[in-house]
Amino acid sequence: MNAFIGDFMMSRPSAPYYYKENRSDVYHWETSCSTNQYPAPGWIKRNTPPAGSEQCNECKAKGDLPFDATAPAIEDVLADLAHEIPEEDWKRLPPDLTDNLDHYLYGTPKQ
Numbered sequence: 289m290n291a292f293i294g295d296f297m298m299s300r301p302s303a304p305y306y307y308k309e310n311r312s313d314v315y316h317w318e319t320s321c322s323t324n325q326y327p328a329p330g331w332i333k334r335n336t337p338p339a340g341s342e343q344c345n346e347c348k349a350k351g352d353l354p355f356d357a358t359a360p361a362i363e364d365v366l367a368d369l370a371h372e373i374p375e376e377d378w379k380r381l382p383p384d385l386t387d388n389l390d391h392y393l394y395g396t397p398k399q
C-alpha cells in the first residue's frame with residue numbers, strides 16, 4: 289500500500305524554472321532532470337515559466353519527498369487513533385451510523 293501511494297507522489301512546478309532560450313517549448317524545475325541542461329550555453333533560469341510551454345514529464349515524475357519505507361501504514365495510524373477514543377464514546381454512536389451516514393451528517397432521510 290505504501291509503495292502504491294508513493295508512486296503517485298509527483299513533483300509540482302516551482303521556481304526557478306530552466307529552459308532553453310528561443311526553444312522554450314518545455315520547461316524544467318528539477319535540477320536532477322536528465323534533460324535539464326542548465327547552465328549549458330543557451331539555457332536560462334527564470335522565476336516564471338515561458339508562456340505557452342509545457343511541463344517536463346521527467347521533472348513531473350520526480351517525487352517531492354523521498355519514499356519512506358519505514359513510515360507506518362495508514363490503516364495502522366487510523367487504528368491507533370481509534371484506540372484513543374474512549375469506549376463510552378464509541379457506544380454513543382447510533383448503531384445504524386454507517387447505513388445512514390448522510391442522515392446523521394446532513395439530515396437527509398434515513399435509508
Ligand SMILES: [Zn+2]
Nearest residue numbers: 316321344347
Ligand atoms: Zn525536466
